[in-house]
Amino acid sequence: MTASIATNQTILVVGGGISGMTAALEAAECGKQVILVEKAPVLGGRTARLYRYFPKMCHPTCGLEINLRRLKQNRNVRLMTMTEVTAVSGSRGNYEVTLKVAPRFVNENCTACGKCAEAVSAEIPNPWNYGLDKMKAAYLPHNMAYPQRYVIDPSIVGTPEGEKAKAACPVGAVDLDMKEESVTLQVGAVIWATGWRPYDANKIQPYGYDRFPNVITSLEFERLADPQGPTGGKILRPGDGKEAKNIAFIQCAGSRDENHLRHCSRICCMASLKQTQYVREAYGDAGKSTIYYIDIRAIDRFEDFYQMVQKDATVSFVKSKVAKIVENTENGNPVLHGVDTEGYHRYAAEHDLVVLAVGMEPEITGVKLPDDIILDSSNFIEGSKDGGMFGAGSAASPLDVNRSVQSATAASLHAIQVIHKTASTEAA
């Protein structure tokens, strides 16, 4: 279907988060042909699931909206959602990629009216809220979804629930006979903007993420604070739905640890500093945030933000990596045990909620990539041996949104150079 438009002067961008969108748009706005593939049914990646950005504390809707507008205006980008790369062969300037397109079961007639979701009663865990709540099996992932088109979960296809969704659709957009497709394309350069995932907190055994409901990850906390999240923006702890006012943030949960992730994930300090301001926003002076840290690494100009938070009387800092968490079985409060480094005082501190500032693990960890790809010791993409494939954003290094955009723009320029070289060789 799309094979005819792609040539060896086309750039393939893998991943439609903030980095992939940026990389695709930068190249497209330079007049290059781009194919942007995204595994999920929508663009936006992890950025769309944040409540606010640091340091300006604005909402991700802003940055994403601009990019979506650029995307809609640009004819050079071909977007393919629910698509994964299964194979890459060939070399710089002349790759052949195989894509697997999963069925959405909803075609382009969809007007996002939502009647299918009303008709369906089956529910599935909501991945956009990190499984904190459930959503209908016929769904629009989130309000910012692009494309604005519903998705039917494969679990209800072939069941009466699926038929209900089909019957409810007024424009005949539900197509339960869609099949998985395989597409082969020619491209000249590949940008891997495959992003990151939170490190599996269950592996940090002493923190009891798997045992204590009131120990959550920083990503889950973003969803709790978000008005579009499972609690409507109220910071209610998962254990008993109680308001959590006294919150502990544990830094380096998985990062800077030879037993987990070797690297410093770089964003988590700023993320926790930012999240203390969610607590202030929710409770004013009645809220209490405590950050347990090894070192606060507020990179470059973010030092200002750190100093601002230090002045906040509701925020305190304990220089210590928490050794273990136990649960007070009477009230479900997590109790943090450890020894601080400023005086070596042993503490047993009780909090309403513990937020683990989990590290960034490359999403491609455990995925077989083309042999040509060069990875560092933490599986971040450094590039490819033949110089035709590039990592961008948090696939290349643990980066925040701002730096991901910079990295993606750089990757885009590299890819454009590959295309230019290919073009000039062919002309000669």
Next chain:
Amino acid sequence: MTTANQSAIERYRNNFLREVEANVEEGHMVKMCMQCGVCAGSCPFGPDWEHSPQKIFMMIRAGKRDEVLGSDSMFMCTSCYNCMVRCPRQLPITHIMHGLANYAHRLGLAPKGQPTREFATLFWNNAIKKGRVNELTLTLRHYFRGGLVSGIKEALGMQSIGLGLFLAKRLNPMEIFGGHGVKDLKGFHAIIAKAKEIEDRKKGFTA
């Protein structure tokens, strides 16, 4: 003050970290500590000793030689290895603690009367005599460490266990007359002497 101690002070003047690196088992890893405190918090004996591993490592870097080598903390380690498996930098903390204990003991700076140190010394002297541990003489020596009266008291307190062991043929009263040893006792002593020579060379105890 022992001569070994004096020459060590002379050689590593004001640089205790270098001294530890050169002479203590795995001592070169001390500088890798990033002071996160997980070892201190993970230690089951944590509240019961003066200096946690984290604190000891910082004291080494701060050059607090007398405090470190005079600390009883290293002797409190039960070798559970909890600190070592949890350390984000994978420092061999347990080994370093044992290394420090051994170094402090050999310099004669380890705290006098520290029970673990006393018993370890007793055990070692007992074991190298015949190449086997003589449990009867070891326990008796242990009981009578504080004098005759307390020894008799302690021994009487354990008599039912002793009787049980005897009836189960796990304790031979004849062992009190020296006991049995390894087959080649001379060879065994030669091995120990050689090992000591190598260790002395490695840890800077040769003159």
